[in-house]
Amino acid sequence: MFEKNNLFVAPLAGITDRPFRSMVRQFSPDVSLVTEMISCHSLVEQHKNCPRNFDRYDDEGNIGTQIFGADVNLMADAARILQDNGAKWIDINMGCPVPKVATRAGAGAFLMRNHKLAGDIMRAVVRAVDIPVSVKTRLGWDSANVDWRELVDIAADSGVAFVALHGRTRAAGYTGAAVHPDVKDCPIPVIANGDIKTQDDVIQMEKLGYAGVMVGRAMLGAPWKLEEITGGTKSIDLGKIVLQHLNLVIDYYGARTGVPLFRKHAAWYSAGLPGASAFRVAVNQITDEKELKDKISEFWGCVAEI
């Protein structure tokens, strides 16, 4: 089995915020976590509507901060800011398929179409910081351009420490089964990402030469999942966990933003349980913090003591 720091929670926009990361740490204190992607523009210009622009990471264990953008200098500046804020490593997003990022901004997955710019960004970011730099990418732009291996070589030549490889193309988005190529002859460590859900998946990735695994959607409503699929188990009092997560969300965002933002987490936590759909419908109407806590307590038969 991989070392704990080679087990990663994937960056998930709108999900792997500070409250969620704190929940994961309860179960898996030593694994590696990656922040949601942060725009280099937003960070350098310190847009105030994004609380994550002001996060400090000193107390967060092994935490990578992910940046996206297509401007070489701004990416380097953003990396420096995050290093100063306590990030343990910088991750460059070269896989996001969302049009706003990949086509309009020329960033994320679009960098797979422009290896020259991708290499320039990697080198500039590596030069800008003293901490390790990683790249998260996909197999390629589409099935006619599966050139991940070239990008891994560019990353290695640029001084990037490791690559996380999502086993789908940009065109595939999040659909179809992830495909994990053999990476034994890669010059730098490669972390497997995409559809990793079970202990067998993890074992399979070891056989293919990966240096670790990165788990994304399997963590939704299950911050203990990485621990579970890598051999550790803990008994879980789900109602308490949900309330605790809600409290962290409210502390971080305030109740006005936090209550509606928590609806999706409540839905994921309750998925598959009896009465979940009625619970979800009720939660989606709630705007008041106490009412939401009471609803959660009622659903899971526990008491909101915090």
Ligand SMILES: Cc1cc2nc3c(=O)[nH]c(=O)nc-3n(C[C@H](O)[C@H](O)[C@H](O)COP(=O)(O)O)c2cc1C
């Ligand atoms: C809601 C959502 C948000 C995501 N946000 C990011 C992100 O901010 N940065 C990134 O590199 N990938 C992002 N991804 C992609 C995941 O990190 C991961 O590569 C993908 O979900 C495949 O892994 P999985 O099958 O374990 O979920 C996101 C995926 C989802 C579903």
